[in-house]
Amino acid sequence: MSAQPDTMTLSTQTAAEPRHDRGGKRACIHCGLPFRPTAGREEFCCTGCEYVYHLIRDEGLEKFYDLRDGAGAPALPSVFQPRDYRWLEEMVRAAETEVGRGGKARLVLDLQGISCVGCIWLIEKVFRRTDGASDIRIHSGLGRMELAWVAGSCDVVGFARKLQGFGYLVGPPVKEPRSESSRLVLRMGLCAVFAMNAMLFSLPFYLGMEEDFAFAGLFGWLTFFFATLSLIVGGGYFIRRAVSGLRHGVLHIDLPIALGIVAAYTASVGAWLTGQLGFMYFEFVSTFSFLMIVGRWAQTAAVERNRHRLLGRRLGPPRVEQTGPAGEVREVEVTALKEGDRYRVRPGEPVPLASRLHSSDTTVSMDWISGEAESQPVRRGGLVASGAILLGGEPAELEALEPWSRSLLEKLLNFGEDGPERSPLLERVIKIYLGVVMAVAGAGGAAWWLLAGDIPTAVQVLVSVLVVSCPCVLGVALPLTDEIAISRLRALGIFVRNAFLWTRLRGVRKILFDKTGTLTLETLALDNPEAIDRLADRERTALGQLVAGSRHPVATCLREWVLARQPGLMPGGGAPAREVVGSGLEWRDAEGTVWRLGKADWAAGSEAANDAGVSGTVLGRDGRACAVFRLREQVREDAASEIAALQGEGYPVTILSGDRPEKTRALAAQLGLPADRALGGLSPDEKAAWVDAHAMDEALMVGDGANDSLAFDRALCRGTPAIDRGLLENKADFYFLGKGLGGIRRLLAAGRLRDRVVKVIFVYAVAYNLAAVAVCLAGWMNPLVAAIIMPISSLVSLALVALGLRRLGRQGS
Incomplete structure (x- = not known):
């Protein structure tokens, strides 16, 4: 959810659009992605990339750029944001207690942000520079790392914080x-x-080994033994999945694969027992099982790699703090709270239940739960909605007004179990395929028996048709098609999480966007960054101290700019900054100077503000204005052009937002959408109801917050931008990185291209099966020929896939 201007900013006018260089787009010198340079930001696409770039250079880690493979992902705002590492402190304490001081403590942590070998090198380098570090192992495919250190001598939490500065987040396993x-x-x-x-053991039979050869019997037993193991280990995977699908009334590609393996194995056992060695397909069973497992692994691994790139999230009820009878603070699951119970929420965390505030005044943000952009002050004794994010600098003491089972957040966080995914088109194809194969095999065998009276050949024809018509081409080529498409989309910053996304994309006819955090960016834009550059050292230090620990949207934006300009800036001495609800932030330095950041009349005094004509967020020093910052909601730079392109391709676009209707309509006008396509002020239930009524079976929904969760459940296809506080990654079919929306159109184009390649593969598969079945019906097929043509046909299909997806590769370049 994006942070937006609010009570901290005096002016809410829309600023002018950033100026573009005549030369067009440039490549960011950190992440390598193209961007349009603006005043104050000519080399970097965002403040995050600027900050990480300078940090890498200051730490002497420039080799990272030599090891990086192509363009990477832009740094997320999480590099600047305060992060709670109490969970890590507890894990480190437990690990060190187990081994004792001086022993080798170990810990396994989830890791987010790895994209190349350069990332692995940098993380390992940073850890080995940490005092007391012993060993680190990074599992990039799983998104996990194992740490070992000398207990009592290594600052593991400090290492995690340092990684956060480079753009890598750690979490519990x-x-x-x-x-x-x-x-x-x-x-x-x-x-x-x-x-x-x-x-190996079947080859001698084809090379002329006599049946009375001393080892012929042993070779037959060994061939049977390894084919049986292949049936159990490889075929068993597909057989179980096929049976499970049938129990749910679902037909998928595993069914013909399983039938082919079982038919070949059963016929081979019968032939072996009756001495009909020409009918033995044991080597076919083993080779076919291996190729099918390879194809399934490629398909599964590609999707899992994308899922593991982000931190895993516990999807159960949140935990809150409660004071026990003896005054001790303990963590409890929110399900244990009853109406009237007191509990505590820390800054940056959501309020789980509708509650009453019992501590001092604070500020909350509703954008995560309703999409409303502005933060809201809450006075002591006031009501706080379920799902509100606490922005104040101190924990809030709250009284629960409802149980978890009736809270809005519980409803939005509910992740129901998906039923078996169905593809009606694929099910029809499988039904036709199985019917034709059975009919042709039966007719061919009957013809040889009745017309030629040749029972052995009739049996051979029957079995060979069933064996060679196994969907080997589809079982290998289709998974590889998905793996290549997913890998190339990954290079474009689009990460597919659901293997059934391609089926869903075919039905997309409309595209729905949330507003806050989806069409706009997560953080505000600073229109006058030169105001940061003009600050004296003491003023910049004071500004850094004021915004250091605040989660307020304006403070977050200014913290990014301050640290991007001066990554090593250390806060000054004195007491920490305090929030004055509804006005801004205040800090007194060691010399007694009072610094304020917020509304002009409060930070600089109403008379001074009026005399100077100050408008914006003001940094004040003892009642005198030092700087004025103009901030605005930041629309994704390509939003207008991408929406126009999507509509030009036949996808009507609608905005569903919880933000105020007038702001939603204003954004729609800026993006070239008519007012009737911009629906604002919608609750989560109203968003879901709109999808049900207008686009349930044909909508691609793109959103990023809890307020989009119910609409996600109703949409055909779901996508989300990857942000640190994202919820919907676990529900989404895909997520995307970067500051633009171009990934949506690229994904749709990739889906259409993949469908064309699949059609080509199907045509080839039909042609291959017609030719192979003709050879079988003529009585010319034998196990050796079947074992040879199967991998050859697979190689041809793989070549067709590679040629067909070349365009997707050129998109990436």
Whole structure:
């Protein structure tokens, strides 16, 4: 959810658009992504990239740029934001207590932000520079790292904070340690061994080995043994999934794969027992099982890699602090609270229940829960809505007015279990495919039996048709198509999280956008960055101290600019800054000077403000204005052009926002949308109801906050920008990085291109099966030929995939 101008800013006028260089876009010298230079920011796409770039240079880590593979992701605002590491302090304390002082403590943590080998090198370098560090292992595919250090001698929390400054976030180990792809890797390795051995011991039969040869019987047993292992380890995966799908009434590609493996194995066992060696397809069973597992692994690993790039999130009820009978502070799950119970929420965290404020005045933000941009002051004794984010600098003492089961946040955080994904088109194709194969196999066998009276050949024809018509081409080529498409989209900053996204994209006819944090950026824009540059050293230090720990939208924006200009800036001495609700922030330095940041009449005095014509957020020193900062809501720079392009491609665009209707309509006008396509002031339920009524089975919904959660549940396809406080990554089919919306159109284009490639593969598969079945019906097929043409056909299909997806690669370049 984006932070927007509010009570801290005097003026809410819309500033002029940033000026563009005549030369057009440049590449950011940190992340490498193209951007339009503006006054005060000519080399970097954002303050985050500027900050991280200078930090890397100051730390002597420039080798990172040599190791990086192509353009990376821009630094997220999280590099500047205060972050609670109490959980890590507890984990470190427990790990060190277990081994004792001086022992080697170990910890496993989730890690977010790895995109290349340069990231791994930088993280390892930073850790090894930390006193007391012993060893670090990074699992980039899983998004996890293992740390080892000398207990009592290493600042692990300080290391985590330093990584945050470089753009990498650590979290408790929430991700599944053994993913589906890792389990498939084991199956794949075993099936490779089984297939090679099955081919090795069956080859002598094709090279003319006599049946009375001393080792013929042993070779037959070994071939049977390895084919059986392939059936159990490789085929068993598809058989279980096919049976599970049938129980749910769902047909998918695993069913014909399973039938092909079972048919080939059953026929081979029968042929072996009756001495009909020409009908044995044991090596086919092993090779086919291996190729199918390889294809499934490629498809699964590509999706999991995108899921693991972000920190795992515990999706259960939040925890809050409560004071026990003896005065001790303890953490409890919010489900344990009853109406009237007192609890405490720390700054930056959501208020889980509708509550009454019992501590001093504070400020909350509703943009996460309602999309309303402005923050709101709450006086002592006032009501705080469920889902409001606490922006004040001190914890809030609250009284619960409802149980968790009736709270709005519980409703929005509810992640229901998805049922089995269905593809009606694929199910129809599988039904037709199975019917045709069974009919052709039966007809071919019957013809040889009835017309030629050749029962052995009739059986061979029947079995060979069932075997060679196995969907090998589809089982390998389709997963590889998905893997290549997902990998190339990843290079464009688009991360597919759901393998069924492609099926859903075919049905998209309308596109819905949230406003705050989706069409606009998460942070405000500073229109006069030169005001930061003109500050004297003492003034800049005071500004840094004022905004250091605040989560207020204006303070967040100014903190980014101050640190981007001077990454090593250290706050001054004296007491910490305090919030004056409704006015701004105040800090007294060691010399007794009072510094204020906020409304002009409060920070600089009403008379001085009026005399100077001050308008904006003011930095004041003992009642005198030192600087004026003009901030505005920051629309994504390509939003207007991308929305126009989407509509030109036949996708009507609508804005669904919880922000005020007049602000929503003003943004729509700026983006070239008519007023009737800009719906503001909507509650989460009203957003969901609109999707139900107008676009349930045909909408792509793009949003970023809890207020979009119910609409996400109703939409056909869901996407979200990746932000640090994001909720919807766990519901989304995809997420995207960067400051623009171009990823939406690229994803839709990739979906259309993938569909064309899939059609080509289907045509090739039909042609291959027609030719192979014709050979079978003629009685010319044997196990050796089947084992040879299967991998050849797979290689041809892979070549078709690579050629078909070249355009997607050129998009990336």
